[in-house]
Amino acid sequence: MNSSTREGRALPWALVTPALGWTLLFFVLPFVAMGLSSLRGSGDSSFSLANYSQFFANPAYWQAMVNSLEVTAIVTVVSVLLAYPFAWILAEQVPERWQRAALMLAVLPFWTSYVVRSYSWLLVLSQNGVINRALVGSGLLSEPLQLANTRFATVTGFVHFFVMLLTLTIFANLKQLSPSYRKAAADLGAGPARTFWHVILPLTLPGIMVGAFLTFVLCIGDYITPQILGGNNELVMPQLVMMQIGRRGDFPLASALSIILMAVVTVAYLACARWLKIERT
Amino acid sequence: MRLALRILGGLYAIAIYGFIFLPVVVLVLFSLQATSFPIPPFTGPSLRWYEAVLTDTRLTAALVNSLLVASLSSLVAVTLGFLSAWGFARFVLPGSALLRGLITLPLTVSYLIIGMGLLVLFNWVGVPKSLIAAGIGHVVINLPLCFAIIYSQMGDHQVNIERAARDLGAPEWKVLLLITVPVLAPAIFAAFFLSMTFSWDEFVISFLLTRFDTTLPVEIWNLLRSGLNPKTNAVGSLVFAVSIVLVLLFELTLLRRKKP
Numbered sequence: 001m002n003s004s005t006r007e008g009r010a011l012p013w014a015l016v017t018p019a020l021g022w023t024l025l026f027f028v029l030p031f032v033a034m035g036l037s038s039l040r041g042s043g044d045s046s047f048s049l050a051n052y053s054q055f056f057a058n059p060a061y062w063q064a065m066v067n068s069l070e071v072t073a074i075v076t077v078v079s080v081l082l083a084y085p086f087a088w089i090l091a092e093q094v095p096e097r098w099q100r101a102a103l104m105l106a107v108l109p110f111w112t113s114y115v116v117r118s119y120s121w122l123l124v125l126s127q128n129g130v131i132n133r134a135l136v137g138s139g140l141l142s143e144p145l146q147l148a149n150t151r152f153a154t155v156t157g158f159v160h161f162f163v164m165l166l167t168l169t170i171f172a173n174l175k176q177l178s179p180s181y182r183k184a185a186a187d188l189g190a191g192p193a194r195t196f197w198h199v200i201l202p203l204t205l206p207g208i209m210v211g212a213f214l215t216f217v218l219c220i221g222d223y224i225t226p227q228i229l230g231g232n233n234e235l236v237m238p239q240l241v242m243m244q245i246g247r248r249g250d251f252p253l254a255s256a257l258s259i260i261l262m263a264v265v266t267v268a269y270l271a272c273a274r275w276l277k278i279e280r281t
Numbered sequence: 282m283r284l285a286l287r288i289l290g291g292l293y294a295i296a297i298y299g300f301i302f303l304p305v306v307v308l309v310l311f312s313l314q315a316t317s318f319p320i321p322p323f324t325g326p327s328l329r330w331y332e333a334v335l336t337d338t339r340l341t342a343a344l345v346n347s348l349l350v351a352s353l354s355s356l357v358a359v360t361l362g363f364l365s366a367w368g369f370a371r372f373v374l375p376g377s378a379l380l381r382g383l384i385t386l387p388l389t390v391s392y393l394i395i396g397m398g399l400l401v402l403f404n405w406v407g408v409p410k411s412l413i414a415a416g417i418g419h420v421v422i423n424l425p426l427c428f429a430i431i432y433s434q435m436g437d438h439q440v441n442i443e444r445a446a447r448d449l450g451a452p453e454w455k456v457l458l459l460i461t462v463p464v465l466a467p468a469i470f471a472a473f474f475l476s477m478t479f480s481w482d483e484f485v486i487s488f489l490l491t492r493f494d495t496t497l498p499v500e501i502w503n504l505l506r507s508g509l510n511p512k513t514n515a516v517g518s519l520v521f522a523v524s525i526v527l528v529l530l531f532e533l534t535l536l537r538r539k540k541p
Contacts, residue, residue: 011368011453012368012371012372012374013368015364015365015372016364016365016368016369016374016380018361018364018365019362019364019384019424019428020380020384022420023383023384023387023421024383026399026417026418026420027386027387027395028383029402030395030398030399030401030402031398033401033402033405034394034397034398037401085293086293086294086297089291089293093287093290093291105298106298108305108525109302109304111521111524111525112305112517112518112524113481113482113498113501113520114482114484114498115484115498115501115502115505116308116501116513116517116520117304119308119501119505119513119517120305120517123304123307123311123319123320123509123514124303124307126320126509128318128320130303130307130320133320160300160301160304163297163300164301217389217391218391220391221391221392222391222393223393224484228505238393241393242393245397245400245489251401251404254397255397255401258393258394258397258398261391261394262390262394265391269389
């Protein structure tokens with residue numbers, strides 16, 4: 001603030017220019033390139049909206065977006081429902097000095113690589129996997145279940161990751177609540193259940209919304225989990241994008257599909273913006 | 282009633298821990314058997330597949346590549362993040378809020394789209410696929426993180442120490458190296474550590490932007506094509522072990538820092 005007089009205007013700009021330049025060159029410019037590419041017809045070089053209309057005309061592409069939204073919605077709801085009670089137990093029932101260790105323990109399995117973690121679920125869910133061997137071996141089933149390469153497997157892999165993430169965010173939220181809310185509710189005659197339903201839950205709702213939004217964004221853009229666990233039976237958007245690049249080398253269509261996917265995330269952000277803002281005050 | 286709730290809570294917590302640990306336990310357990318499929322029944326401990334991994338030159342080369350890309354890209358991201366955080370925190374710049382928003386913008390975009398954009402751009406300009414291209418992408422995802430972490434730690438109380446140094450005649454570069462960097466060391470260290478972690482584990486950008494020489498997650502991905510493979514189990518278990526050692530070291534150094 002004061003030092004600008006000493007060094008003139010050159011120093012501050014010299015400090016921030018490398019970071020701004022990097023962002024412009026390797027983030028904004030690629031995005032512009034992708035936008036231009038998406039407007040390009042595959043054959044001729046003239047600009048057209050053909051790649052976008054292809055998305056709306058082709059039911060298989062539509063279906064990938066529907067699958068993406070359905071999987072993401074299921075994952076978000078199931079993860080929140082599983083994580084909330086867990087975070088509550090960690091915050092309320094575990095003694096204070098063990099809470100850090102309990103959280104560390106819950107995060108521990110995620111320190112393997114993300115690709116390997118999805119693969120591990122394949123070991124559990126495949127035809128010869130742990131679950132099927134246990135079920136068939138104990139005589140509960142005569143035939144192994146088809147668990148891998150299904151939507152169930154994709155959802156399981158995602159829920160595994162996001163339960164951990166949401167537990168962390170909801171736990172932090174519960175710990176921030178002042179104990180006086182609970183005391184006040186008790187003084188006014190509310191039992192534990194009513195206190196939870198009318199006081200604790202509404203107060204942690206903004207935190208849940210932030211966690212759920214984070215889940216939505218990360219889940220809908222992920223290629224690894226659906227590709228490893230869901231297989232090619234039921235494609236989601238990131239798989240469709242990668243398929244255009246990998247098999248067909250069709251960059252314009254891949255660009256258009258990526259931009260459509262980003263537009264959906266932006267709409268979701270705008271829909272949640274009201275709740276996401278509450279968090280900051 | 283209270284007791285019942287506690288028991289129920291305990292059972293629920295055990296169930297969730299079981300769910301969280303199930304895949305990693307299976308991964309490590311079946312990395313330790315000699316058969317060529319990592320499936321039950323467990324046939325006793327063997328380090329056969331660990332040996333196979335450590336003698337596989339593609340995997341060890343990918344491991345070295347991953348370490349190189351992670352450390353170099355994190356170094357660039359932390360340096361750029363630190364300099365810009367210092368610039369924005371200490372000086373009044375026109376359009377500061379907008380420019381800060383621009384630097385943190387990549388946080389809101391998925392890695393797939395960042396990788397796609399770079400692929401399209403590099404393809405147009407004629408930059409070949411390489412580890413450097415992937416490293417550039419890793420700086421893009423980690424720079425906003427480094428900036429945000431370091432910027433949030435630049436409190437006003439540090440301004441006074443810097444001012445004192447300047448009044449005593451220290452030139453600007455000395456203030457930076459002898460005052461600002463040491464004071465912010467924990468934040469810089471945390472930013473570097475987080476960047477390393479994200480770069481080390483990043484898949485889709487490396488997958489799109491590298492060809493023959495590639496990083497460990499991509500090489501593991503290539504192993505997955507052969508289906509269930511005990512070698513994958515062994516690599517995964519090794520990555521897991523290394524990560525846990527690093528996290529413990531991180532915890533210990535941070536705790537030690539706090540004590541005096």
